[in-house]
Amino acid sequence: MTRQATDTYRVNAGDRAPAALVLEDGAVYRGLSYGAQGTAFGEVVFCTGMTGYQETLTDPSYHKQIVVQTAPQIGNTGWNDEDDESSRIWVAGYVVREPARIPSNWRSRRPLQEELARQGVVGIAQVDTRTLTRHIREHGAMRAGVFSGDGLATTDEMVARVADSPSMAGADLAGEVTTSAPYVVPAEGEARFRVAAIDLGIKSNTPRMMSARGMEVHVLPATATMADVRAIEPDGVFLSNGPGDPATTAHATALTREVLDRKLPLFGICFGNQILGRALGLDTYKMRYGHRGMNIPVMDTATRRIAITAQNHGFALEGEPGARFTSPYGAATISHYCPNDDTVEGVRCHDVPAFAVQYHPEAAAGPHDAAILFDEFVALMEDAR
Known part of the structure; x- marks a missing residue:
């Protein structure tokens, strides 16, 4: 052809x-x-x-x-x-x-x-x-x-x-895009919360969105340990988006399990959603052609509301829309899905303060339907106090 x-x-x-x-x-x-x-x-x-x-x-x-x-x-x-x-x-x-x-x-x-x-x-x-x-x-x-x-x-x-070129399946790429050293994005106005953000391929608009809500964001390399996270004394932990096969993220998944063990509020997006899911015991798979764009619908199984979202992922979590399952950290739910193809678009824990979505609430240049998820992260940290 x-x-x-x-x-x-x-x-x-x-x-x-x-x-x-x-x-x-x-x-x-x-x-x-x-x-x-x-x-x-x-x-x-x-x-x-x-x-x-x-x-x-x-x-x-x-x-x-x-x-x-x-x-x-x-x-x-x-x-x-x-x-x-x-x-x-x-x-x-x-x-x-x-x-x-x-x-x-x-x-x-x-x-x-x-x-x-x-x-x-x-x-x-x-x-x-x-x-x-x-x-x-x-x-x-x-x-x-x-x-x-x-x-x-x-x-x-x-x-x-x-x-002869490498395949995306099995590709461990987060370490190639992460920051080489920690840095801080200060909160706008009064700092109400301190967040440890694990940079697996973070976008610039993400710390800005959190900063606008009073979060002091400490961006850490993908190699960060629980000791690095604890040194910040964070109110919450954030798992960013990133490239590659989530099955290769043994370190990030282990770190996530330590965060869940300590019941620190946790919020993940995109790659972070897959890592949280794997920490909860779910498997991931490579999609046929993935979701990439700014016009992808997502259904919240609790509210039945649709958000139009920006996405970029070629891997996804295994699971059925709305399914409740038992994880090592208690009950959890497949909280969001794409009505186009039933792809899992989010998970939420019920016994520990953690949730994640597969799409981008920080989307620039839009849409902005999902920006409210940063407010949910704020509420999670407030409740934990």
């Missing part, structure tokens, strides 16, 4: 080189280089967000993934210096249909393609992303490679190189 670049972009392509996106099943999508030229490998996934590409690119949860944007035009608002979710772009590669020729936004400082090139991110444009997305939905997320410039070779050679 080969998809050809259109002539429309060639007229304005300048010196852009031919490029190819090659999937491990042999499918090839051809286009033109976008951003840096070269070769990049990762798991190819699609993101359905209509906006927020800067936040997507700088989200550490996308480490080792080649992101396909389903929105047909990308780059309209350029790149600014305020909306990064971390210190760098983390995606392994980038795939778009039609790049904006000229960014148009008062906050823009440079074009998206310029920032991609500056950070060495290999991308490809003029790909039929609708057909590509359907292919991923039908055949599942898989290993892939973006090749451009000197990286182009014969199809057989490129497929062979993709087949």
